[in-house]
Amino acid sequence: MVDQPLWEHIGSSFVSHYYHMFDNDRSQLGSIYIDASCLTWEGQQFQGKRAIVEKLTVSLSVYLLLCSKVTHNSQVSDCSSMRSSCIFGQQVAPQKQGFSENSDYSLPFTKxxxxxxxxxxxxxxxxxxxxxxxxxxKADDDPIMGFHQSFILKxxxxxxxxxxxxxxxxxxxxx
Amino acid sequence: MVDQPLWEHIGSSFVSHYYHMFDNDRSQLGSIYIDASCLTWEGQQFQGKRAIVEKLTVSLSVYLLLCSKVTHNSQVSDCSSMRSSCIFGQQVAPQKQGFSENSDYSLPFTKxxxxxxxxxxxxxxxxxxxxxxxxxxKADDDPIMGFHQSFILKxxxxxxxxxxxxxxxxxxxxx
Known part of the structure; x- marks a missing residue:
């Protein structure tokens, strides 16, 4: 038996749980966040369980579909001008992008x-x-995309x- | 004037300072770490100012040189068996890899x-x-490589x- 440190065990368990939920039922992701939680997603900031889950369930689907059309020679757009503030103790509403306040979970890809x-x-x-x-x-039959994600667990x-x-x-x- | 949150200002200043030092004189990086600091570098864990700077100044140079030869079709090696523990309040010695305890800063690339x-x-x-x-x-004339890095600042x-x-x-x- 390898003597795995506690943080390795907790961290790897969380990662496994998170991506399992993400790939199978993103609407359940709210269980891992609190109202003080912050999500920065491609430069856009959201705070609170509801705003985060809404972003992950609706907006992400549309965004990934769009990104799958982007070639590596394209300039990544600067989202800084669209960022909202993310302050603990202050609930920040999701950004106005047409779909981010829509609670309809119908997705443009099936998996x-x-x-x-x-x-x-x-x-x-x-x-x-x-x-x-x-x-x-990988979303449906779109090209594979690399990603990078960081979490703090408390x-x-x-x-x-x-x-x-x-x-x-x-x-x-x-x- | 954009009202930039304090953490954005501190974080972006740190990032600018860090990579400027990294690209120009890595031996100065010790100024940003403390003895409780942890570095996980490609799965290998180091703790403390001295061990971290030693890793960044000597071992990284050799590693990047090796990685520049790796194609994207190659399997990333599993470094987990080489990991040392990283516990706060306990100084962990750098791993024995022949060069990691060598304080000679001569590098296999010039920039x-x-x-x-x-x-x-x-x-x-x-x-x-x-x-x-x-x-x-980018190290010297080797191929460009993507990287991901996360920091906690206190x-x-x-x-x-x-x-x-x-x-x-x-x-x-x-x-």
Missing amino acids: IAHSITAQDHQPTPDCCILSMVVGQL NINDAWVCTNDMFRLAIHNFG | IAHSITAQDHQPTPDCCILSMVVGQL NINDAWVCTNDMFRLAIHNFG
């Missing part, structure tokens, strides 16, 4: 699958866990929740 | 340059800052230090 290339976990000075995932995802009332979540597709302006 | 594709920053519940960077690096005695650092090259087993 999505994540494949994890590597994952790392570390304890933080404040007894949280930092997890970083590098992997690939134990609150004997349960581990995700307080911070950052996601980026690995799309560079090669050349 | 390295990072290009940042995207960076994100968030406040954490414990008043730290989580920063995530997606970018590309304010200690009115100075921001890096307590957690994770680095991965974006090498997937496509296919």
Whole structure:
């Protein structure tokens, strides 16, 4: 038996749970977030369980469909001008993008699958866990895309929740 | 003037400072770490200012040289068996790899340059800052490689230090 550190065990269990839910029923992802949780998704910031789940269930589907059309020679758009503030203790509404406030979960693809290339976990000075995932995802028959995601996990009332979540597709302006 | 949140300002300043030092004089990187800092570098864990700087200055140079020979069709090696423990309050010695305890800073390449594709920053519940960077690096005339890096920054005695650092090259087993 390998003596696996506690944070490795908790981190890898979380990662497995997260992507399993993501690939099978994203509407259940709210169970891992709290109202103080922040998601930065391709440069856009959201706070709170509801705003995050809404983003992950509706907007992400549309975005990935669009990204699958992007070649690696294309310039990644600068989303900074669309960012909203993300302050603890302040509920920030999802951004106005036509679909981000829509709770209709009908998706433009029928399935999505994540494949994890590597994952790392570390304890933080404040007894949280930092997890970083590098992997690939595939939506329906669209091209495989690399992605990068980081989480901070915190134990609150004997349960581990995700307080911070950052996601980026690995799309560079090669050349 | 855009009203930039404090964590965005601190995080982006850190990222700029970090990669400037990295590309120009890595031996100065010790100034941003403390003895409790953890680095997970391609799955290998190091703790403490000295072990981290030693890894970044000597081992990284050799590793990047080797990685530049790796094609995207190659399987990424599993470094898990080489990992050392990374526990706060316990100094972990750098791993024995022939060169990791060597303080000779002569490098197998003359220059390295990072290009940042995207960076994100968030406040954490414990008043730290989580920063995530997606970018590309180039060592001498070797092929450009994508990379992912995550940091946690903490304010200690009115100075921001890096307590957690994770680095991965974006090498997937496509296919």
